[in-house]
Amino acid sequence: MLVAFSVAPSGTGRADGSVHDAVAAAVRIVRESGLPHRTTSMFTEIEGEWDEVMDVVKRATEAVLPFGSRVSLLLKADIRPGFAGELDGKIERLENALAESDLGEGD
Structure with a gap:
């Protein structure tokens, strides 16, 4: 399976709205x-595989939690059994x- 996700904190208290430190923790x-x-x-x-990808997404989301009062997670999955190497x-x-x-x- 392929998963595209974006995770970011909100309520950071930063005037510039920057979330690069939080994103770095997730990446x-x-x-x-x-x-x-x-x-x-x-x-x-x-x-x-489903379980290993979702575990990484969960841990990446948890890594962002300390950076704000809440976390937003956007996720899109392409579930295609029997296929590998689809990232490339x-x-x-x-x-x-x-x-x-x-x-x-x-022509």
Whole structure:
């Protein structure tokens, strides 16, 4: 399964609204998990079996709790039994489709 999630504290009391320290605590948990992952400016994607992925998401969320009075978690999951390597596989298929369509434009 693939999970894309974003976790952030609110009620931090910071005038600038910055949450980078809290996000760093969450991403540290993901990186230490050993599961395939990717972090972008808005989400962290992680791949693995249901229980192991959800455990990492739970621990990452708990790591953010000390940074505010509440935590927001946004999660999207792609549950596709029997598939692995989709963190990169989906991107490769997209890039191939784009390349194929670009080749057809010159006809």
